[in-house]
Amino acid sequence: MKSAQVDLVQQSWKKIMPNRAAFAARFYTTLFERDPTLRKLFKNDMRAQQTHFLTAMGIAIAGLKELHDIAPYLQQLGDRHGLYGVKKADFVSFTSAFFDTLSHELGATLTDEERLAWADAFRTIVTAMQVPA
Numbered sequence: 001m002k003s004a005q006v007d008l009v010q011q012s013w014k015k016i017m018p019n020r021a022a023f024a025a026r027f028y029t030t031l032f033e034r035d036p037t038l039r040k041l042f043k044n045d046m047r048a049q050q051t052h053f054l055t056a057m058g059i060a061i062a063g064l065k066e067l068h069d070i071a072p073y074l075q076q077l078g079d080r081h082g083l084y085g086v087k088k089a090d091f092v093s094f095t096s097a098f099f100d101t102l103s104h105e106l107g108a109t110l111t112d113e114e115r116l117a118w119a120d121a122f123r124t125i126v127t128a129m130q131v132p133a
Helices: 003-034 036-041 046-062 064-084 090-109 112-129
Strands: none
Touching (some): 003 064, 003 090, 003 112, 046 064, 046 112, 064 112, 090 112
């Protein structure tokens, strides 16, 4: 990813942080609406899951400029997701739900350039996670 794209992703993520709990709740609601089969992967308290999601995203986003520093973390995250039954194809639903939630949260302030940067960020993160096919 280009440095300018990372900056856009990190700046837009900071805009979400004041409403992060609502963002995470909306994300999972949207995810399960898009793909109800994924609901079975989440057997624990969804509030705890939402916190895990925000933490993992925060670490990944903060480390995008120095991906080699967070590569072991992302690999472990991918391994855990694989153990839970998440497949690489599930990230299509994840990405779609995330972008819908991002668009809702940021509204008209979300630019096309930011959308492209986020798309690159997702590809980078998922590739680093190496989630099973």
